[in-house]
Amino acid sequence: MCNVAYTMYIVGLDAKGAMWKPVTLGPDETVLDARDILLRYGISRVVIAKNHKPLGIVTEKDIARFLYEQVPPRQLDEIRLDEVMSRSLVTVGEETDLRACAKVMLAKGVSSLVVVDGKKNLKGIFTKTDLTTAYVEYYAMEHRVREFMTKKVITVAPDEPVHSAIMLMIVNKISRIVVTRNGRLVGMITGRDLLPLGAMVERRQPWNVKKWQPFIPAGIKAAMLVSDVMTPNPVTTTADSDLADAGYIMLRNRISGLPVVDSKQAVAGIVTKTDVVKALASHA
Numbered sequence: 001m002c003n004v005a006y007t008m009y010i011v012g013l014d015a016k017g018a019m020w021k022p023v024t025l026g027p028d029e030t031v032l033d034a035r036d037i038l039l040r041y042g043i044s045r046v047v048i049a050k051n052h053k054p055l056g057i058v059t060e061k062d063i064a065r066f067l068y069e070q071v072p073p074r075q076l077d078e079i080r081l082d083e084v085m086s087r088s089l090v091t092v093g094e095e096t097d098l099r100a101c102a103k104v105m106l107a108k109g110v111s112s113l114v115v116v117d118g119k120k121n122l123k124g125i126f127t128k129t130d131l132t133t134a135y136v137e138y139y140a141m142e143h144r145v146r147e148f149m150t151k152k153v154i155t156v157a158p159d160e161p162v163h164s165a166i167m168l169m170i171v172n173k174i175s176r177i178v179v180t181r182n183g184r185l186v187g188m189i190t191g192r193d194l195l196p197l198g199a200m201v202e203r204r205q206p207w208n209v210k211k212w213q214p215f216i217p218a219g220i221k222a223a224m225l226v227s228d229v230m231t232p233n234p235v236t237t238t239a240d241s242d243l244a245d246a247g248y249i250m251l252r253n254r255i256s257g258l259p260v261v262d263s264k265q266a267v268a269g270i271v272t273k274t275d276v277v278k279a280l281a282s283h284a
Contacts, residue, residue: 056085
């Protein structure tokens with residue numbers, strides 16, 4: 001367990017001792033069900049469970065990748081979640097401390113941990129948001145944004161077609177792209193912004209793995225621009241800001257990343273909840 005007051009934050013309990021209940025779907029429900037749940041509740045992942053046992057997880061990134069990396073062989077309401085869910089669950093017990101969770105997330109390259117009891121029953125889900133909340137509360141003034149931000153930023157222009165942004169996200173394995181005009185920030189696109197476009201995906205011919213290329217529905221490729229789906233004028237931070245303040249801004253606005261800008265609104269980098277997790281894991 002961690003020392004000082006931080007020990008109260010074990011993954012099974014919140015500050016008031018209440019168990020976090022994840023949103024779940026059954027394995028026989030569909031990709032369309034998952035897409036609709038994520039949009040309805042503004043969440044980024046849903047646990048797939050049966051008889052209180054976690055079987056897998058589906059994230060908004062998984063759905064975006066499914067929609068745009070290949071031609072869907074069937075309509076979304078015909079594809080069961082047990083066909084597309086990630087079965088490689090990373091689980092922790094209810095008594096695991098937060099810094100241990102941070103290290104596990106980074107080592108496994110995941111954004112959430114499934115919390116189980118001694119009988120492997122699903123008790124909750126623990127995410128980077130939870131770790132960011134703890135960092136904001138306990139580590140103010142410990143680090144500056146510049147220490148953990150990513151300086152190399154993938155960008156697109158607002159008048160580029162959406163499929164250019166989608167391809168960049170797929171090829172670079174990223175969840176967000178900064179939109180700039182003449183080097184200055186004008187917007188942001190995330191995987192969640194792309195989820196509504198899934199309604200435009202129709203039944204297609206089977207995907208030919210030998211001729212792989214990212215699949216972009218014709219209507220999206222031909223008609224939609226980055227400016228049509230981006231979030232304009234996103235909230236920002238600066239390189240000299242306290243990392244805990246940046247984390248608080250992410251929590252308050254329910255977002256996972258912030259562009260880092262200079263005094264002229266030129267993009268200097270990007271900082272995400274993953275960077276906050278790295279800062280938390282760096283402490284002894």
